[in-house]
Amino acid sequence: MTAARAPIWPRPGRAVAVTAPAGRVEPVALAAGLEALRALVGQRPLLAEGLATAEGYLAGPDQQRAARLGRLWADETVDLIVCARGGFGSSRLLPLLDLPAMAAAGKCLLGFSDITCLVLALACRGLVGLHGPVLTQLPRLDQASLADVSALLAGRPPWPGRLTGQGAGGGVAEGPLLGGNLTMLCHLVGTPWQPDLDGAILCLEDTGEAPYRLDRMITKLELTGLLDRVAGVALGGLDAAGQSPPEHLEALMNRLRVRGLPLVWDLPFGHGARNRILPMGARARLDGAAGLLETGLDL
Known part of the structure; x- marks a missing residue:
């Protein structure tokens, strides 16, 4: 996969939308969350119609959630769309969205966890x-x-970025940064929205998963041959605090060390207080000896 192009970064006078x-x-x-965002952006965010709708564990029916996102994407006053939360349901929108048109429009979409599938879908379509x-x-x-969020809101994207973790060896690799939530990545395997990981720096995080489930998921990526294609692996947090408990970490490291790829763990992204913005699809460099992930090299 070639590196994706930069979106239109937020511009003065443009709305920040939430859906x-x-x-x-x-x-x-x-x-x-709205109060925190208002403090950062200096104005009231634009809220998607029906934002607080609930249908069971979802924020409304699939068609309604897709339509909300589509309306904001078509709104010429909006440059940045912030997702309210993850949870479940983003992948159900994939067949309902015109992803090539969204990628061509060039807006910023910010989110993670369940939102991983939307972020990856855009990155794999060139944005x-x-x-x-x-x-x-x-x-x-x-x-x-x-600070990452504040810089982005001000139209000053914080890249190239340098994120420091713990190096596990394997040398240095460079390629497009792809991945995100491990559960969601596995969920996409075998679907039309499976990302192309050839030569990628694969970043992974998760939460609420027992060690054996992490083992099962990384084994799936191995059995499907996807791990054979990546250039390096960058691990973020593996629990709700954004930490990597030893038993959780070992469930992944035992499978990854033997591959001899550049490998870094304890990087500051995931479900805890440390969640630096990662530009998916942009060029990244991973140094397994120094424990360093450099992001947005081409932005």
Whole structure:
């Protein structure tokens, strides 16, 4: 896969919009997230119609959630769309969206976790997608992650970026940055929206998964041959705190070390307070000895 092109970065006077493509949004979390976003952007965000709609564990029916996102994408006053939360349901929108047209329009989409499938779908169609904080995560972010969001909102994308983790060896590799939530990546395998990982720096994070489930998922990527195609692997947080408990980490590292690829763990992205923005589809460099992930090299 060749590197994707940069989106149109937020411009002065343009709206920052919020929508919910996946799980229902709890009112208290929504209010806190909107307050945090308002403080960063200096104005009230544009809220998608029916943002607080709930249908079971989803933020409304599939067609309604897809239509919300589509309307914001077509709104010429909007440059950046922030997803309210992850949860479940984004992948159900993939057949309902005109992804080539969305990629051609060049807007910024910010989100992670369940939103991974939307971010990857854009990246694999030629537009950098932003794997980073959702709205409801903003109130608990650390300063470095908030600085990423603040810079983006001001139209000053924070790339090239340097994220430091723990090196596990394997040398240095460079390629398009792809991946995100491990569960969602496995969910896409075998579908028309499976990403092309040839030569990619594969970044992975997750939460709420037992070690044996992490083992099962990385084994699936191995059995399908996808791990044979990547140039290196970058691991973020593996639990709700954004940490990597030893038993969770070993479930992945035991399978990855033997491949001899550049490998870095404990990088600051995931479900905890550390969730730096990763430009999916842009060029990245991974140094397994130095424990360094450099992102957005071509932005």
